[in-house]
Amino acid sequence: MMIEASSRSVPRTSFRSFSSMPKMKQQLVLILSAVALATAQLTGRVGPSTTRAAKAAKKVCSILSYGGVASGTTDNSAAVLKAWDACKTGGQVVVPSGSYGLNKWVSLSGGAGVSFNLEGIFLRMSNGTANGSIIAVQDTDDFEFYSGNSKGAIQGYGYEFHKENKYGPSLIKFTNVTNFSIHDMALVDSPASHLTIDTSANGEVYNMIIYGGDRGGLDGIDVSSTNTWIHDIEVSNGGDCVAVKSPSKAVQIESIFCNRSGGCTIGPLGIDISVRDILYQYVYSQSCDHMMMLKSNGGSGPVRHAGFYNFTGHANNYTLNLDGFWVGKEVDPGDGVEYDEVTIAGWTGTCKDGNKYPPLMLQCPAKWSCGGVEVDDFNVWTETGTSELFKCQNAYGYGACLNPYAGNGAYKTTMTVQSMATEKYSIKTMPTEATKGLGITTSIEIPAVPTTFYPGLKPTSTLLGKP
Numbered sequence: 001m002m003i004e005a006s007s008r009s010v011p012r013t014s015f016r017s018f019s020s021m022p023k024m025k026q027q028l029v030l031i032l033s034a035v036a037l038a039t040a041q042l043t044g045r046v047g048p049s050t051t052r053a054a055k056a057a058k059k060v061c062s063i064l065s066y067g068g069v070a071s072g073t074t075d076n077s078a079a080v081l082k083a084w085d086a087c088k089t090g091g092q093v094v095v096p097s098g099s100y101g102l103n104k105w106v107s108l109s110g111g112a113g114v115s116f117n118l119e120g121i122f123l124r125m126s127n128g129t130a131n132g133s134i135i136a137v138q139d140t141d142d143f144e145f146y147s148g149n150s151k152g153a154i155q156g157y158g159y160e161f162h163k164e165n166k167y168g169p170s171l172i173k174f175t176n177v178t179n180f181s182i183h184d185m186a187l188v189d190s191p192a193s194h195l196t197i198d199t200s201a202n203g204e205v206y207n208m209i210i211y212g213g214d215r216g217g218l219d220g221i222d223v224s225s226t227n228t229w230i231h232d233i234e235v236s237n238g239g240d241c242v243a244v245k246s247p248s249k250a251v252q253i254e255s256i257f258c259n260r261s262g263g264c265t266i267g268p269l270g271i272d273i274s275v276r277d278i279l280y281q282y283v284y285s286q287s288c289d290h291m292m293m294l295k296s297n298g299g300s301g302p303v304r305h306a307g308f309y310n311f312t313g314h315a316n317n318y319t320l321n322l323d324g325f326w327v328g329k330e331v332d333p334g335d336g337v338e339y340d341e342v343t344i345a346g347w348t349g350t351c352k353d354g355n356k357y358p359p360l361m362l363q364c365p366a367k368w369s370c371g372g373v374e375v376d377d378f379n380v381w382t383e384t385g386t387s388e389l390f391k392c393q394n395a396y397g398y399g400a401c402l403n404p405y406a407g408n409g410a411y412k413t414t415m416t417v418q419s420m421a422t423e424k425y426s427i428k429t430m431p432t433e434a435t436k437g438l439g440i441t442t443s444i445e446i447p448a449v450p451t452t453f454y455p456g457l458k459p460t461s462t463l464l465g466k467p
Contacts, residue, residue: 041252041279041307046229047181047204048115049142052092055115059091063100070098072123077104088114088140097149101125105132105169111140118145118152118185121446124169126160133173133196141178147185150207150465153446158191162213162440167192174200183207184464189444193219193239201226205233207463209449212237214437220261224248231255232459234450236434240265241288246273246301255460256283257453260434263288263316265295266303270332273301280306282454285313286433291347293318295326298365300334303342310346312427312455319351319359319380320344322370322395336365341372342397348379349427354388354417362395362402366410375399379424390415428455 061083062068068079080102083093088111095118103125108116124134134154137143146152154171161168168191174180177197181204187194188211195210196219197203203225210233212218220235224245234257235241241258243265244251258264263285266275273296285291291311294303308320324336344360351359359380364370374397382388392401393412401415430452438444449463 041250041277042229043227043250044202046202046227047179048144049179050113052115052144052146055090055113055144056092058113059087060094061087061091062094062096064096068095068100070096070100070120072099072101073125074101075103075125076100077102077106080106084108084111088112090114092117095120095122095152097151099123102134103128105130105134105136108135108137109139111137111143113142114140115144115146117148119147119149120152122154124156124191126157129168131169133170135172136175137173137177138175140180143177143180145180145182146464148464150184150449150463152184153186153188155188155446156190157443158189158213158218159440159442159444161191162215167217170194170196172196173198174203176200178202181205183461184449186211186446186449188446189213190218192217193222194237195221197221197223197225197228199224200228203228205230207232207449207459207461209233209447210235210237211438211444211447212239213440213444214238215440216262219243223251226250228252232453232461233257234259234453235261236438237261238437241285243267244275244278246270246275248275248278250277252279254279254281254283255453255457257430258283258285258288258291258313259430259432260287260437261285263290263293265293266306267293267295268326268329269296269301269303269337270299271301271334273299273303273337275303276305278303278306279309280311281309282457283311284430284454285311285316286430287315288313289316290318290321291316292320294322294339295328296324296332296337297326297329298332298334299337302338302340304338304340306341307343308345309343312347312349314350314427314429315383316351317357318361320347320378321361322363323361324364324370335367338368339364339370339373342370343374344378345374345376347377348425350381350383350425351388353384354382355385358389358391360390360400362392364394366394369394369396369406369410371396371406373397373402375402379420381420381425386418388417390417430455
């Protein structure tokens with residue numbers, strides 16, 4: 001799918017210049033930033049440069065024609081590589097319906113104008129235990145990885161590692177891939193992370209379901225990329241749901257269902273990071289550790305111009321947690337990551353315990369405070385007790401417990417919310433909410449790709465395999 005996104009002028013300013021502005025000018029910058037973020041975050045077209053039909057018209061390379069066997073106990077890695085080599089300069093690789101074992105990992109490199117239609121299921125064979133990625137795509141342009149019948153899947157059988165407290169290979173990794181898409185498939189039970197997009201550009205990820213074990217480190221989607229659109233995704237796992245890593249610029253993430261997961265994340269962030277122009281919107285989270293978390297501990301570099309709109313959900317621990325003192329990593333050298341021009345708006349739902357896990361936490365280091373932060377229309381109420389807390393530390397801007405002017409100096413405050421009208425936080429729930437985690441000791445079944453990812457929103461694209 002090729003999407004055009006118009007370029008736009010976005011107000012920008014560093015925190016140091018922001019903090020020295022008069023209050024009226026600070027407020028104007030916040031308003032203009034919020035308007036720009038609410039429109040779009042992409043900077044140009046995303047997805048393959050040419051259509052699937054045009055690629056297939058050049059050449060079709062079925063792995064069955066290159067020694068492939070529809071058997072989960074037969075290693076098909078050599079057949080996949082041969083089919084790729086035959087079609088990688090223009091054509092379509094096809095994996096027909098059926099089960100196909102992989103004992104060795106597959107590196108798809110140097111492609112241009114090629115698609116990969118996975119209508120069958122790749123199964124990691126028990127003696128396939130090498131690290132790395134089961135499918136690695138690299139140095140490729142104009143690429144589409146998809147399932148034409150929307151039934152394709154990669155089954156990692158990660159439980160074989162996890163029950164022994166080990167990790168193994170990730171399922172798919174894209175490195176230096178441009179003008180690409182991946183869609184209409186299931187990624188299941190990875191021994192490590194499921195999908196990683198690294199140093200790539202102009203990509204689209206959509207219409208996917210990811211089921212992972214109930215254990216940290218089994219991330220759904222990790223993206224470190226430029227001009228990338230991720231949408232219409234469901235994730236159930238114990239790691240991050242959809243996470244932005246450094247460096248990233250112009251990443252738009254929307255219509256996401258974190259269905260009993262760690263939650264969406266920016267980070268963990270370290271030294272000399274650069275994360276700019278990030279938009280998360282229409283994210284539904286239930287029974288997650290957090291709905292959205294930005295995490296660092298020391299470090300340096302900016303997270304600049306980030307918007308978090310229309311999050312909703314229930315039964316989560318933390319809700320919005322910007323943590324500049326995250327104890328999950330050792331303190332990095334530096335005065336702290338710079339969080340600048342951050343907008344949080346249109347949040348509804350409930351959290352487990354608003355006193356134990358305050359739904360709004362904005363905690364920034366004193367040496368490099370957070371500037372240009374705006375909180376608006378934040379309506380998340382506690383499921384336990386009759387009050388909840390908002391906590392702010394060295395975060396400056398407007399709304400909630402924020403200090404409006406950085407010139408006022410370092411501070412730390414806790415705001416108690418005593419009540420909230422039911423109509424403000426009531427939500428519509430999703431029909432397929434998980435009631436328990438997927439575990440780590442038994443195999444996880446391959447689910448069907450869903451057709452809804454956020455209450456009341458239709459997916460952008462119809463499933464290819466839908467009648």
